[in-house]
Amino acid sequence: QVQLVESGGGSVQPGGSLRLSCTASGFALDRYSIGWFRQAPGKEREGFLCIESIKTSKIKYYSESVTGRFTLQRDYAKNTVYLQMNDLKLEDTAVYYCATDLTRSNCPTSAYEVLYDSWGQGTQVTVSS
DSSP: OEEEEOOOEEOOOTTTTEEEEEEEESOOOSSEEEEEEEEEETTTOOOEEEETTTTOOEHHHHHHTTTTTTTEETTTTEEEEEEEEEEEOGOOEEEEEEEETOOOOOOOOOOOGGOEEEOOOOOOEEEEE
């Protein structure tokens, strides 16, 4: 059974850091691209970051708001992708999701939800002072 599980969310002050995990079961995570989305209160879910498969492991940014602050890393042994978030801001408060499509190894041109068919349950990140 294909499953993605996010973890690592929590509360942090502005300027702080968090590392979220996206762990896969039922398939080898490194063969596919992994997208990250977030949904802030009262807003639609938006895609902001993606990492390609082990062929390149290129990272694609879809949102300028996270460029320079967020990045992704793969841990092949743990079948996990980490989202490292630094210099967190109030507007980063959201539920964070990872997603994949088991037919694609590259990151799509645009971060459309419909391009992903396997999703984690989400993890809450709250940035507050």
